[in-house]
Amino acid sequence: MDTRPHTPQEAPSLDAYLGKLNPIPLNGRYPDQKRLADWAAGAFDWLYQGDPLAEDAALALRQSGGRGNVADRIQQLATQGDPACAALLTDMHDIPDWVDFDLMRRGGAMAQRHFPMLVLALTYGCMPLTFAHPDAAEVFASTGRLEANIARRLNESGTLFFGVCNSDALAPGKHMWEACVQVRLVHAIVRMSLIERGWNVAERGVPISQLATAAGPAFFGTHLLGCLRRVGARITEEEAEGHCMIWRYTTRLLGVPQELLGNTQAEQDEIDLNMSSLFFAPDDTARVIMAALIRELAVQQPTARIPAFLQLALFRRMLGDEMANAYGIPESHKGERLLGGLDVLLSGYGRLQGLNPLAGLLRRRGQQIIERFGTEGLVSLDVAGTRH
Structure with missing residues (x-):
């Protein structure tokens, strides 16, 4: 199967696309402009590529009917000789040479130990980035995924974001690997639905493109840290x-080709910086979604306690002033003063990580909380692409 991108003849040039976008570098970080231009020229075509392996498998699932565990259904169809499902599973089982499960365990243990900070970082620092690009905001608006039910959206996101902290669960056949199969298929269904x-496509690229999905390590790896x-x-x-390796591997499991990922962390760092420099440009739709997010976080548990x-x-601490202003997030001097007090508590919590017995206890406690998320929060294939 041809999984290379095919850019429509009527598509805008890279310069025209970026000129219309007017992106804001995340946290004011600027890469070398020559290297950025070279990378962007090679990556731009991936804006027009979806995930043919997942799309064909999703169609096979739809035709077969039935319900139940998505990964099990894919495996069953592959065993029965379905070529689309077999091809998807082959791709999902292909572990890149750079994956190091021992190293990922250390990264996951760090996240588990810092669970209170992880919740704040994901909610206020990373979730807004998932609709920072105008096309991503339009996907949210078209499906009603955020405005319609923020609590469900948070639960769905938390299932994946927190679940991958247990990197052993990303091994083929384990439950977070199965969650990645499901998320990949949901993306495919949403993509096909929006195109239908x-x-x-010529003007905006495909929805949930390979290039957009490749921002995962920049969002949840580098920026989250x-x-x-x-x-x-x-x-x-x-x-x-x-x-960072957890998120590089998770992004590969979500269908992003190796061409858009680094073989080393140094290579990935440069890709992340380029991504962070080019594709964040909140528009009016993103500002509407952000206003809905702020509104709902204030009334939904558990964030209503804050x-x-x-x-x-x-939000402003995590995103930086320039990005926060682009989203229309107001300043709050009262909030800044209270955040100063919270800093003292969180810094104290951070210092506890240096005490070995306590660090182990905090990691186990964080792991227990994370494991409660399970997989029930994932959006089902039945409602993917709808406004439910």
């Missing part, structure tokens, strides 16, 4: 590399 409903450190997390270089003005300060 008239999505302008920065967010954790902003609230007092103590992270070694080895733990940081292990955490004062609304403190939540505004957390």
Whole structure:
């Protein structure tokens, strides 16, 4: 199967696309402009590529009917001779040479130990980035995934974001590997549904493109680490590399080709910086979604326990002023003062990580909380692409 991108003749040039986008570098970090231009020229075509392996498997699932565990159904169809399902499983079982499960365990243990900070970093620092690009915001708006039910969206996201902290569960056949199969198929169904409903592929690229999905390590690896450190997390270089590898491998499991990922962390760092420089440009739709997110976090449990003005300060701390302003997130001097007090508590929690017995206890406690998420929060294939 041809999984290379095919850019429509009527598609805009890279310069025209970026000129219309007017992106904001995340956290004010700028890469070398020559290297950025070279990378962007090679990566741009992937804006027009979906995930043919998952799309064909999703169609096979739809034709077969039935319900139950998605990975089991894919395996059953593959065993029965379905070529699309067999091809998807072959791709999902292909573990890149750079994957190191021992290193990922160290990164996952770090995240588990810092569970309170992880919740803050994911909620206030990473979730907004999932609709920072105008096309991503349009996907949210078209499916009603965020505005319609923020609690469900948070639960779905948490299932994957927290679950991959147990990196052993990403091994083929394990439960987070199966979760990645399901998320990959959901993305395929949403993509096909939006295209069927008239999505302008030539102008915007395909929805949930390979290039968009390839931002995962930049969002949840590099940027998340920065967010954790902003609230007092103590992270070694080895733990940081292990955490980033978790998200590089998770992104590969979600269908992104190796061409868009690094073979080493140094290569991935450069890709992440390029990604962070080019594709964040909140538009009016993103600002509507952000307003809905702020509104709902203030009333939904458990975040309703956090004062609304403190939540505004957390958004601005995690995103940086330029990105927060682009989203229309207001400043809150009262929130900033309260965040200063929270910093003291979180810094104290971070210092506890240096005490070996306590560090182990905190990791086990965090692991227990994370495991409660299970897989029930994932969106089902039955409602993918709908406004439910």
